[in-house]
């Protein structure tokens with residue numbers, strides 16, 4: 204046998220940078236020690252925390268402001284590159300969404316809402332997904348963050364990218380759903396698929412990640428795994444064990460349906476028991492992790508019992524595989540818990556131990572009476588998941604994973620179009636074009652100033668041009684808008 208033996212599950216397409224020696228998933232026990240800590244990029248669209256769904260609505264974008272404040276208060280901006288991403292353009296949003304739906308989101312305002320009642324039904328606008336002031340800008344901002352994160356990751360400009368304002372996993376191709384209007388996760392994964400043969404999506408929000416599952420239900424290049432509460436009367440009502448994908452995508456959707464009150468120990472052991480074999484079997488080239496915080500105890504809508512430490516342990520576990528990773532937000536309806544959770548997980552992702560006492564910040568009054576990073580959130584709801592039930596789920600998932608072993612190799616015949624190719628005009632910033640050529644930044648303003656550019660950036664500027672240039676130059680048809688996956 205020659206030393207150049209090929210690995211059958213990777214594409215030989217000349218369009219793709221060959222990462223197979225760089226990012227093969229390993230079981231935790233076999234992990235190599237990394238030479239240095241992974242580089243982390245943090246995306247916070249300025250003002251994304253200033254939007255309001257309405258007085259009585261449980262979704263409060265203000266939680267993003269609280270989160271960012273804790274992140275800065277803990278000094279985590281010293282540990283990562285901070286970015287204020289540009290807004291996603293209409294064309295970018297239309298890479299997944301229907302044009303008429305995006306056009307509606309762009310046009311609708313609280314003032315003209317009366318005249319558009321027919322569209323309300325068509326696009327599922329209503330109590331859950333209300334029209335509010337500057338709704339479209341809000342969508343462009345959080346989607347822009349996830350797209351910038353995906354671009355950065357694809358270009359090898361970072362190991363881990365974080366966008367807590369993203370993760371809106373319920374939005375559908377042509378309609379809003381469950382407080383979500385635009386599905387930034389699907390858009391981000393589509394961007395990743397331009398460079399990565401296989402992407403793993405993991406969802407630990409208490410609700411089923413139905414929008415993402417549906418988008419990639421027929422694809423064997425994206426494996427979706429969702430851990431959620433599953434009950435007839437619980438939104439969105441999907442996510443049973445029997446939903447496994449279809450056609451080419453059969454066996455490439457996994458669902459872990461749970462009952463009320465799952466506790467730290469059961470959740471963590473099940474999460475690891477499912478994710479370890481999933482990653483080693485599917486061998487993704489990149490991972491997108493939706494960190495919805497409504498799976499924490501004491502959530503206003505959720506009914507699990509998780510502590511922030513347990514939620515964060517799932518994030519830590521996924522990080523140990525050393526694969527390119529995007530961490531996104533999602534649900535979370537107790538603002539003080541959401542902010543603590545995502546600040547803690549920013550610490551986990553940057554490898555920083557955070558003091559339990561919260562730092563001074565502008566919103567300290569939200570965090571009383573304990574002012575602690577780890578308030579007691581567990582034990583308020585009875586755990587309805589018996590040991591036998593959880594074991595049955597675990598066995599069932601193991602059984603399903605056996606089909607992945609026999610899955611045909613993933614061929615890269617369908618090349619997703621170049622999202623950036625749609626922006627050849629003035630909408631694209633110069634930095635973004637530079638980034639593609641591996642000599643610049645990723646189309647967003649760095650908010651930490653040039654003096655804090657990390658060493659990775661500096662070496663990137665000098666880039667040797669080998670391989671990287673070929674990646675950009677070899678890309679498929681630019682500007683093509685038909686997506687098939």
Ligand SMILES: [Zn+2]
Pocket residue numbers: 408409410495497533534535
């Ligand atoms: Zn949720």
